[in-house]
Amino acid sequence: MPSPSLLSTPLLGLFALCIVVFSLSAMFSRKSKWDPNGKHCYVTGGTSGLGLSLAILLAKRGAHVSIVARNQERLDKALKDLENVRQSPSQKFHGYSFAVDKAKEASAALEASTVPFDGKCPDALFLCAGKSRPGFFVEQTEELMVTTMEETYWAQAWTAFAGSKRMVKEGVQGKIVFVASLLAYFSIAGYSPYSPGKFAIRGLVEALQAEFLMYGIDIHIAFPGTIFSPGLEEENKVKPKITLKLEESDDGMEPDKIAEYLLSGVSKGMFHITYDFIGNVFRASTRGSSPGNSSLLSQIYAFIGAIALPIWRHDVDSKVRAHRDEHYAYLKEKKFL
Numbered sequence: 001m002p003s004p005s006l007l008s009t010p011l012l013g014l015f016a017l018c019i020v021v022f023s024l025s026a027m028f029s030r031k032s033k034w035d036p037n038g039k040h041c042y043v044t045g046g047t048s049g050l051g052l053s054l055a056i057l058l059a060k061r062g063a064h065v066s067i068v069a070r071n072q073e074r075l076d077k078a079l080k081d082l083e084n085v086r087q088s089p090s091q092k093f094h095g096y097s098f099a100v101d102k103a104k105e106a107s108a109a110l111e112a113s114t115v116p117f118d119g120k121c122p123d124a125l126f127l128c129a130g131k132s133r134p135g136f137f138v139e140q141t142e143e144l145m146v147t148t149m150e151e152t153y154w155a156q157a158w159t160a161f162a163g164s165k166r167m168v169k170e171g172v173q174g175k176i177v178f179v180a181s182l183l184a185y186f187s188i189a190g191y192s193p194y195s196p197g198k199f200a201i202r203g204l205v206e207a208l209q210a211e212f213l214m215y216g217i218d219i220h221i222a223f224p225g226t227i228f229s230p231g232l233e234e235e236n237k238v239k240p241k242i243t244l245k246l247e248e249s250d251d252g253m254e255p256d257k258i259a260e261y262l263l264s265g266v267s268k269g270m271f272h273i274t275y276d277f278i279g280n281v282f283r284a285s286t287r288g289s290s291p292g293n294s295s296l297l298s299q300i301y302a303f304i305g306a307i308a309l310p311i312w313r314h315d316v317d318s319k320v321r322a323h324r325d326e327h328y329a330y331l332k333e334k335k336f337l
């Protein structure tokens with residue numbers, strides 16, 4: 001039998017090699033961090049939950065902030081919140097009431113936001129607007145299926161559509177930051193009206209990230225887990241019981257915390273932004289060829305995923321099967337059957 005010292009020599013060598021590779025990749029990937037100070041940041045959904053937290057955080061970091069949402073009262077309230085954290089008299093804060101899930105309105109909102117900046121396009125678009133209305137697939141109507149795609153996918157895609165045309169025409173080397181969800185990596189029972197739109201966002205950004213290298217426009221996409229927001233309270237009122245149960249293993253986080261992680265990911269130049277254990281595991285296990293997903297750390301998360309995800313899948317599926325009788329009773333009660 002080889003002595004322990006002989007065994008440890010190749011192991012030590014491998015360990016040293018890993019450290020060298022890791023340090024070299026860290027050295028070469030070190031870029032200067034993006035700083036929102038003095039930049040015009042445009043935040044859709046900036047009156048509630050993650051969007052509001054992000055708008056406040058950007059204002060605290062010295063950015064000019066434009067927020068967009070439909071409800072005027074909440075816009076006014078959010079603008080007061082921004083005033084409360086003002087860092088300098090030169091900062092500009094504006095609110096615009098538009099429905100960004102419609103192409104014309106998304107474009108008009110962006111146009112309006114350029115007025116205080118001599119017609120110049122914002123430097124960064126943070127696309128937080130979105131809505132979730134969970135439910136069972138067989139209970140959806142044709143209209144609901146289309147509306148939910150608007151509320152999730154188009155609510156972000158139309159702004160990116162109008163924004164990127166402007167950025168390219170004006171030569172703005174800006175940023176477009178999409179907010180998907182963990183449910184853009186996988187899904188669970190009850191999210192058929194929501195997950196497809198978030199998956200579609202992921203598809204769009206994979207194409208944009210590749211194409212916009214030509215313009216120097218950076219694309220980012222965040223994959224938050226449960227956010228304790230007013231939106232979550234609303235969706236939980238209609239969320240199927242089984243969905244609530246399957247979500248229990250995600251602890252959830254306050255919007256302020258997620259806004260910090262999101263902005264930190266953007267500043268560091270991360271493409272797929274995940275920040276918690278579950279997010280990192282799903283990102284690394286779904287990584288494909290997306291930039292930044294092949295680091296040593298990602299390989300470790302992928303290894304954990306290879307073991308943990310089949311176990312989780314088994315658990316989720318057995319909970320759904322156990323729910324079958326209750327679900328049929330529910331469908332009868334709702335007169336679907």
Ligand SMILES: NC(=O)C1=CN([C@@H]2O[C@H](COP(=O)(O)OP(=O)(O)OC[C@H]3O[C@@H](n4cnc5c(N)ncnc54)[C@H](OP(=O)(O)O)[C@@H]3O)[C@@H](O)[C@H]2O)C=CC1
Nearest residue numbers: 045047048049050069070071099100130181226227229231
């Ligand atoms: N809450 C959660 O658990 C999770 C949420 N997400 C995603 O994160 C993002 C933020 O969610 P959350 O923090 O819950 O936010 P909220 O649901 O609390 O707030 C949504 C914001 O978006 C605005 N908005 C929604 N639809 C439109 C629209 N069509 N046009 C203009 N503004 C719109 C709302 O204002 P108004 O209604 O006045 O227009 C509000 O400002 C969403 O994209 C959501 O899908 C991702 C993972 C988990």
Ligand SMILES: CCCCCCCCCCCCCCCC(=O)[C@@H](N)CO
Nearest residue numbers: 132181182225226246247249250308312
């Ligand atoms: C190691 C592996 C363990 C895996 C555990 C995974 C449990 C995840 C459950 C689902 C969480 C859903 C979060 C996003 C919700 C969302 O986007 C909506 N609320 C929209 O508002």
